[in-house]
Amino acid sequence: MNTKTIAIIGAGFCGSTLAVQLLRHPPVTPLKILLINRPGSMARGIAYSTQAPAHVLNVPAGRMNALAGEDDSFYEYVKRNNATATPGSFVERRLYGDYLEALLQHASRNAIPGCELHEVIGEVVKIIPQPNAAGALLLMDNGEHFRADSIVLSIGSCARQAPSIAPEYRQFYENPGYVHDPWQPGALDSIGANDPVFLIGSGLTMLDVVLDLRDRGHTGTIQAVSRRGLLPQPHRELNAHPAYDEGLAQHMLTDCTVRHYVRAVRDAVRQHAQTGGDWRDIIGGLRSATQQLWHALPLDERRRFLRHVRPYWDAHRHRCAPQPGARMHTELARGTLKLAAGRIVGYTSNPHNVSVAVRRRGASTVEQLEVKAVINCTTPALDLRQLDDPLLKSLRADGLLVPDALGTGMDIAPSGALLNCNAVPSDWLYYVGPFLQARDWEATAVPELREYVQRLALELNTALTQH
Known part of the structure; x- marks a missing residue:
């Protein structure tokens, strides 16, 4: 019997756990699973590669x-x-990476005869469909190639984009005083203990960078700026799962507009607080209905949500653990971390420092902030029309991948198959990971992603047994 091959591109959470599912329950045998990852540890991705003790999970x-x-x-x-x-402990993210590595290694060692995992280090730069056979050919950046019957893109965070700025200041992003990606190894090593630092963005990445710097012995002032000046909200310490009211989502669905959604949530939070409840219970209660609420919004209403509500949703829905949240608020109270709502309007630099021009929200004047380093803490972009990734660009050019209308991901069928330029689902090319937010909105946290992985494993089982 011919050996079937499944290629998984990306070995972060989704790619590695999909490999585990397939190793435990192979759709056919003999089966070869290619788990392809850029240089770095398998199964960890960016989120769980950190070794900083202060970087803890945001879910108990x-x-x-x-x-x-x-x-x-x-x-x-x-x-x-x-x-x-x-069960309510928020533990180190590196421990979760250890756990994922252990799962993958155990599944590989204990795979049934005829099912094998092959780990491939490198970058896929092009996928060529095979005209007279199922599947496609994968071309690697080093000239190697592999054939696969089914291919799963499991790409998460792609290359970060430089934050927006007037054209005359874009050259600053080549300056040694600018850190484009704080997750790159050694990215923060050149920052001195007393150096004042400027952070672009005030979300979860900002908090990770603040904690990492402090744990390295950094004592200088840290200033953060974002458009709205919103900070991540902390979780509570809970060892029992809270009870949620399922009625709110049904009420929201009676009028599928952003205005009604926001009003309904605000009313529910206010009423819950009157009886001693916590707003987190209201937001948590929407988790199981988020996809349904998103699907019910017309396209223009989704645009309105992204433009006006998304930053507030992210700050309240994607919360930080209690410990880092407490440290963040201590820094703010001491004035060692300063936060402003506003935007950067320019940079001036010399060999010794950087002057960042900031216009605070609602102000007409520009403030000059003198720092030693500027660190990009914005979230990775998911607009495929702007990403400079060779594989994604190639798939777009060949009509195998289509960016979604809102610039938040790609068009994906309910089965997980990519839709091509004719809106036809592929019978060999699939996706699982955070780009699913274009279709379902919530697709970034483990509790959602593991369900997507399981469904795709079942879909691959069906697809391979039918060919």
């Missing part, structure tokens, strides 16, 4: 099992390393 350990249906697998792993941990 008891809800972070990697595979659907295994409710306590991560918590049991945590307890083997820390006997005092509870």
Whole structure:
């Protein structure tokens, strides 16, 4: 029997757990699984590659099992390393990376005969469909090539874009005083202990950078600027899952407009608070209905949400753990971390420092901030029309991948198959990962992603057994 091959491009959370699912329950045998990743550790991705102790998960350990249906697998792993941990503990992200690596290694070692995992380090730059056979040919940046019957893109965070600025200041982004990607190894090494630092953005990446700098011994002032000056909201310490009211989502669906959605949530938060409740219960109660609420919005209403509401949703929905949240507020109270709502209007630099011109929100004057380093803490862009990724650009040019109308991802069928330029689902090319937000909106956290992975594993099972 001919060996079937599934190629998974990207070995972060989704790619590695999909490989685990396929190794445990192969759709056919013999089966070869190619797990292809850029240089770096398998199974960790950017999120779980960090070694900083202050970088902890934003979801409690008891809800972070990697595979659907295994409710306590991560918590049991945590307890083997820390006997005092509870299901409500927010543990280090590097520990979660260790857990994912262990899952992948165990699944590979214990795969049934005829099912094999091959880890490939490198970058796929082009995919060529095979005209007279199922699947396609994958071309690597080093000249190697592989053939696969099914291909899964599991690409998460792509290259960051330089923050917007007037054309005459864009050259600053080549300056040694600018850190484009704080997640690159050694990116923060040149920052001195007393150097004043400027951060572009005030979300979860900003908080990670602040904590990392402080734990390295940095004592200088840190200034952060974002359009609205919103900070990540912290989780509560809970060891029991809170009870949610399912009625709010149904009320919101009676009028599928952003205005009604926002008014309904605000009213629910106010009423809940009157009885001693916490606003987090209201936001948490929408989690299971988020896809339904997103699908119900017309395209213009989705645009309105992205333009006016998204920053507020992100700050309240994607919260930080209690410990880093407390440290952040201590820094703010001391004045060692300063936050402003506004925008950058220019840069002036010399060999010794950088002057950042900031116009605060609502102000007519420009303020000059003198710093030693500027660090980009904006979220990675998901607009495929602007990303300079060779594989994604090639797939677009060949009509195999279509950016969605809102610039938040790609067009993907309910099966997980990519839609081509004729809106036809592929029978061999699939996607799983955060670009699914274009279709379903919430597609970034483990509790959602593990369900997507399980569904795609079942879809691949059907697709390969039919060919």
